Amino acid sequence: MEKWPNNKAWLLVLPVFVIVAFSAIIPLLTVINYSVQDILAPGQSVFVGTEWFKEMLHDYRLHDALWRQFLFSGLVLVIEMPLGILIALAMPKRGWGVAASLVTIALPLLIPWNVIGTIWIIFTRPDIGLFGYYIHKITGIVFDHTARPLDAWITVMLMEVWHWTPLVALLSYAGLRAIPEAYYQAAKIDGASDWSTFWYIQLPKMRGVLTIAVLLRFMDSFLIYAEPFVLTGGGPGNSTTFLSIYLVKIALLQFDLGPGGAFSLIYFVIVLLLSFVFYQALLRVGKGEKG
Amino acid sequence: MARIELNEIAHSYHRKPKRPAEYALKRIHNVWKDGGAYALLGPSGCGKTTLLNIISGLLTPTRGRVLYNGKDVTALPPEKRNIAQVFQFPVLYDTMSVFNNLAFPLRNRGLSEVKIKERVLEVAEILDLTPFLNKRAAGLAADGKQKISLGRGLVRSDVAAILFDEPLTVIDPQMKWELRRKLKVIHEQLKLTFIYVTHDQTEALTFADQVAVMFEGEIVQIGSPQDLFENPEHRFVGYFIGSPGMNFLDCTVEGNTARIDGASIVLDEETAAKGRKAQGKLELGIRPMYLEVHAEFVDGMARAKVKGVEDLGSYKIVTLTLAGKTLKATLPDDKPIPEDEAWLFFPPQWTRLFADGWMIK
Numbered sequence: 001m002e003k004w005p006n007n008k009a010w011l012l013v014l015p016v017f018v019i020v021a022f023s024a025i026i027p028l029l030t031v032i033n034y035s036v037q038d039i040l041a042p043g044q045s046v047f048v049g050t051e052w053f054k055e056m057l058h059d060y061r062l063h064d065a066l067w068r069q070f071l072f073s074g075l076v077l078v079i080e081m082p083l084g085i086l087i088a089l090a091m092p093k094r095g096w097g098v099a100a101s102l103v104t105i106a107l108p109l110l111i112p113w114n115v116i117g118t119i120w121i122i123f124t125r126p127d128i129g130l131f132g133y134y135i136h137k138i139t140g141i142v143f144d145h146t147a148r149p150l151d152a153w154i155t156v157m158l159m160e161v162w163h164w165t166p167l168v169a170l171l172s173y174a175g176l177r178a179i180p181e182a183y184y185q186a187a188k189i190d191g192a193s194d195w196s197t198f199w200y201i202q203l204p205k206m207r208g209v210l211t212i213a214v215l216l217r218f219m220d221s222f223l224i225y226a227e228p229f230v231l232t233g234g235g236p237g238n239s240t241t242f243l244s245i246y247l248v249k250i251a252l253l254q255f256d257l258g259p260g261g262a263f264s265l266i267y268f269v270i271v272l273l274l275s276f277v278f279y280q281a282l283l284r285v286g287k288g289e290k291g
Numbered sequence: 292m293a294r295i296e297l298n299e300i301a302h303s304y305h306r307k308p309k310r311p312a313e314y315a316l317k318r319i320h321n322v323w324k325d326g327g328a329y330a331l332l333g334p335s336g337c338g339k340t341t342l343l344n345i346i347s348g349l350l351t352p353t354r355g356r357v358l359y360n361g362k363d364v365t366a367l368p369p370e371k372r373n374i375a376q377v378f379q380f381p382v383l384y385d386t387m388s389v390f391n392n393l394a395f396p397l398r399n400r401g402l403s404e405v406k407i408k409e410r411v412l413e414v415a416e417i418l419d420l421t422p423f424l425n426k427r428a429a430g431l432a433a434d435g436k437q438k439i440s441l442g443r444g445l446v447r448s449d450v451a452a453i454l455f456d457e458p459l460t461v462i463d464p465q466m467k468w469e470l471r472r473k474l475k476v477i478h479e480q481l482k483l484t485f486i487y488v489t490h491d492q493t494e495a496l497t498f499a500d501q502v503a504v505m506f507e508g509e510i511v512q513i514g515s516p517q518d519l520f521e522n523p524e525h526r527f528v529g530y531f532i533g534s535p536g537m538n539f540l541d542c543t544v545e546g547n548t549a550r551i552d553g554a555s556i557v558l559d560e561e562t563a564a565k566g567r568k569a570q571g572k573l574e575l576g577i578r579p580m581y582l583e584v585h586a587e588f589v590d591g592m593a594r595a596k597v598k599g600v601e602d603l604g605s606y607k608i609v610t611l612t613l614a615g616k617t618l619k620a621t622l623p624d625d626k627p628i629p630e631d632e633a634w635l636f637f638p639p640q641w642t643r644l645f646a647d648g649w650m651i652k
Contacts, residue, residue, distance in 0.1 A: 185349050186382040190443055191370040191399035200384040200395075 035261030052262035062263065064238065065246040066270075069222060072156075072242060076221040077214060079161055084168025084213065085206070089198070091173055102173075105166045117230025120159045124151075145232060149239035152232045156240055159227055164220070168213045175209035176202060215278045222271065243267055293359040293451035293484065295323040295346060300355035302341055308353065315341045316352070317508040323452070325360075326482045328475070330495035333505030334531070339488045342505070343454050346486065348372045359451055370399075375444025376454040380461055381436030385429035389420055392428045393442045400447075414445045417477060434466040441474075445481070452484035459494065471498055492532055504528045520578070521641075526648045529576050535608060535619045538582065539645070542575045549575050549644070552614035554593040559639035562651070571647035581641035582620040584609055586629035593635045600628055611635065 035052055039045045056062055091101050111119070124143055126132040132143040145155040179202065187197045203210075225244035228234070234241035234249070241249075247267060251260025300319040308314055316338045323329055323346075331339050344350040345357060348369035356365045364372050384392050393411045402410075415421045418438045423431060428439055437458055444453045455474075459467045475498060478485050489495050495502050496516040503513040504527070511525040512518075523529035529537030540551050544566035548555040556575065558566065566573065585592065595611040595618065602624070609620045609628055613635060620635075622628065644651045 180380065180382075182378040182380060182382050185344075185369075185376065186378065186440070186443075188349065189347065189369045189374065189376050190396040192395070193399070196395075196399065200386060204384075204386045 031261045031264050033261075034257045035265055036258075038258050048258065052258045053266070056259055056262045056266060061238065061241075061246060062243075062266075065241050065243050068239075068241065069243045072160075072224070073218050073221040075157060076160055076164070076217055079157070080165045080168050080217055081210070081214065083161065084165050085172045085210075087165065087169040088172035088176055089202075091169070093177075102170070105169055108163050108166050111163075113226035114230050116159060116163055117227045120155060120227075120231055124155050147236055149236055152236060152240050155231060156228050159231065160221065160224070163227065164217060168217060171209045171213045172206060175206035179205045211282055215282065218278070219271070219275065222274070294325040294361075295452060295484065295486075296358035296361070297321055297323075297342075297346070298356040298358060300342075300345060300352045300357070302338075302345060302350065302352045302354075314353075315508055316345070319355070319510055321503070321510060321513060323484060323486060325484055328478050328485045328498060328500045329487065330499035330502045331486060331488045331505060332492060332495040332502050332531075333490060335490055337505045338508045339490075339505055340456055343376070343456055343486065343488050346452070347374045347376045347454050349376075373447065373449060373451050374454065375441075375447065375450050375452075376456065377437065377440045377444065377458045379457045381433060381440055383428045383436055383439055385427070387428055388425055389415075389428050389431070389439060390424040392439050393420075393446055396443050397446055410446050410448065414442050417445065417480070418442050418473075432466075433461045433463070434470055437462065437470065438473075441477075445477070445483075450483065452486060455485065455487040457489050458487075459489075474498060492534075496532075504531060506531075522643070522650065523576070524650050524652075526574065526576065526645050526650075529578075529643075529645075533578060533580075535579050535621075537576045537578055538618045540575045540613070540616050540618070542573050542644075544569075544573060544644070549573075549642075551575065551593075551616070554614050556593055556637045556642065557591050557639060558642055558644070562639070562642070562644055565651045566644045566646075569644070569646040569651050574645040574648075575637075576643045576645055576650075577637055577641055579608070579619045579621045581638055582618065583636040583638065584611070584620050584622060584628065585634045585636060586627070588634050589636070591636065593637070595633050595635045597629060597631055597633050609633075 036047060036049060037045045038048045038051075087105065091105075092098055108116070123129045124132040124145055126136045126142050126144065135141060135143045143151055145152040183201050183205070184197065187201055192200070223244060224242060225248070228240050228242060229245055229248070232240045234245040238246075247260065247263050250256050250263055297319050300316060301314055302316040303314045305313045311317060319342060331342065333339050341350065345352045348357075348364070348367055348371075351365065356363055358364065359372065369376075384395060387395070390411055393414060394407045397407045397410060411424075412421070415424055418441065420435070420438055420442060423435065428436065431439070440458070441453070444450055459470060462470060471494065474485070474487075477483075485499075487495070487498050489498075496519075500515065501513055502516055502519055503510045504519065504525075505511070506525065506527040512523065512528050514522070514524075519528055519532050523532065523537060526537070526539055529539070542549040542551045542556075544550075544558070544563055545555075547560060547563045548557050549563075549566070550556075584595075584597075588594075593613055595613040597609060597611055598617070599610045601608040601610075604624070606624055607622050607626075607628065609622055611618045611620065611633060618635070
């Protein structure tokens with residue numbers, strides 16, 4: 001069949017353009033608009049060019065928040081990935097235990113994020129919280145995430161691991177179940193130990209899902225806001241002030257729309273850059289599988 | 292290397308099997324001789340793979356014993372039995388090089404690196420894998436991958452037997468032929484016991500010295516390809532081997548003739564005598580290639596109608612009806628085929644009788 005130009009087809013794409021414009025492009029332009037102006041009062045603003053960007057890029061609190069963010073995401077991966085894989089390996093492979101363990105493990109994923117913050121506030125209280133009470137009883141330390149940065153970090157990490165390791169476990173479990181039985185049979189016949197079966201069969205075969213798990217967990221933890229905001233509000237001091245929390249402080253609490261806009265764009269660029277790097281990594285993994 | 296004995300084996304995937312239908316293997320009792328090239332042939336779901344997994348130790352049979360060289364290994368896991376198995380789909384350690392794949396079973400058994408290298412190079416040479424030794428195994432084509440699977444079995448010089456579970460399923464037709472020939476060469480070279488599971492009769496008949504035909508959880512016959520063709524012990528063998536399969540006609544035996552709804556067919560005396568004594572439902576069987584189709588009547592022939600002819604190039608398949616029953620005959624391409632009415636001759640030396648499915652011997 002011959003093709004002929006029919007410009008009416010563009011009309012069909014129009015709804016998508018409109019939706020994307022309202023959901024992404026217009027808000028983004030608004031942010032860009034704010035980021036180059038100093039708003040003195042409603043209806044009264046001055047064009048300042050790249051000044052806010054310069055200020056934000058030199059803001060030591062932003063630097064601190066960024067390093068804190070990397071440390072947090074790094075710890076998340078280092079803890080959650082091996083733990084998730086271990087849980088998946090320990091899960092039953094057949095029978096009623098499969099459904100039971102899947103549901104139990106998936107429970108934390110179903111809880112609203114704000115509620116999770118609240119749960120852990122109560123859980124770690126030394127007077128009525130199960131965790132805080134026994135820490136106090138056994139070690140004598142009064143666990144207080146509102147006063148001690150270390151306690152705050154421990155709580156945030158525990159909460160994050162409890163909340164999101166299930167996702168890694170579920171993905172790993174799916175990856176494990178997808179390995180054909182013949183691989184295990186061959187390994188048995190070749191006399192492979194459990195460790196070599198894991199290292200040479202299970203882990204390589206899980207490569208695909210594990211890459212996805214790393215991507216999801218890194219990006220999600222990099223953008224984390226609700227749970228630490230409810231739990232610590234970024235404190236004590238600034239010890240758990242991650243990028244999102246700092247951004248909200250600037251843009252909404254202090255209502256500095258100019259710096260807030262500049263920060264948003266910087267944050268956006270960092271995320272975009274990381275996404276690109278991860279996307280490339282993912283593509284490479286995909287190719288390796290096929291080859 | 293070993294002689295493998297299966298002693299009254301039965302297996303069911305049900306935990307507490309009651310009815311015979313719940314058994315995947317009903318009764319297997321036979322010996323696989325050391326150094327033999329065996330094929331295990333049968334339709335899908337007849338229990339071939341189950342039997343193979345019992346031999347290798349991946350499954351423990353519900354009943355019966357497995358003996359290697361007279362030693363009971365029924366309770367031993369596969370790694371203690373020293374057996375190799377090649378699966379339907381290539382199984383590789385895809386992060387490893389071809390060399391490391393081949394070395395893996397030896398490393399797991401703690402051999403010295405010097406010995407391992409010597410052995411791997413030797414096997415790679417046999418399998419034509421030498422140029423690929425340093426490549427990643429995952430990068431090879433399907434036939435190369437299956438060779439690696441086979442190689443992991445061959446590297447163990449003391450391997451008791453190599454079991455193949457439809458190993459050529461994923462190989463291209465051209466490579467299939469080459470790989471099969473390669474297997475045969477390797478078998479002659481190393482004199483290992485090979486047991487080869489397949490549902491493809493060409494594969495089984497070209498590969499093996501002895502073919503075991505399985506049907507509904509039982510081995511119905513073990514024999515040379517020629518034996519299976521000429522003397523099928525069970526009607527299933529007659530039907531399953533050969534293309535088209537054997538013709539079967541319900542009959543009764545009177546004197547020296549088999550009667551089929553009015554038509555009478557002369558049998559050889561010995562067959563007829565046994566037929567007269569046999570119990571159960573009698574059937575007459577003949578291979579399509581032995582059934583003679585003539586245009587002119589001669590004494591001893593039976594009248595039939597020609598229903599259709601398929602020309603396969605080098606020969607023709609004629610479909611006929613005799614007393615309402617359908618028969619097939621294969622004829623050379625140059626032989627004229629009578630239209631409509633034809634006379635059939637059943638050469639007595641190729642005409643067999645079956646009672647309740649089993650050939651009367």
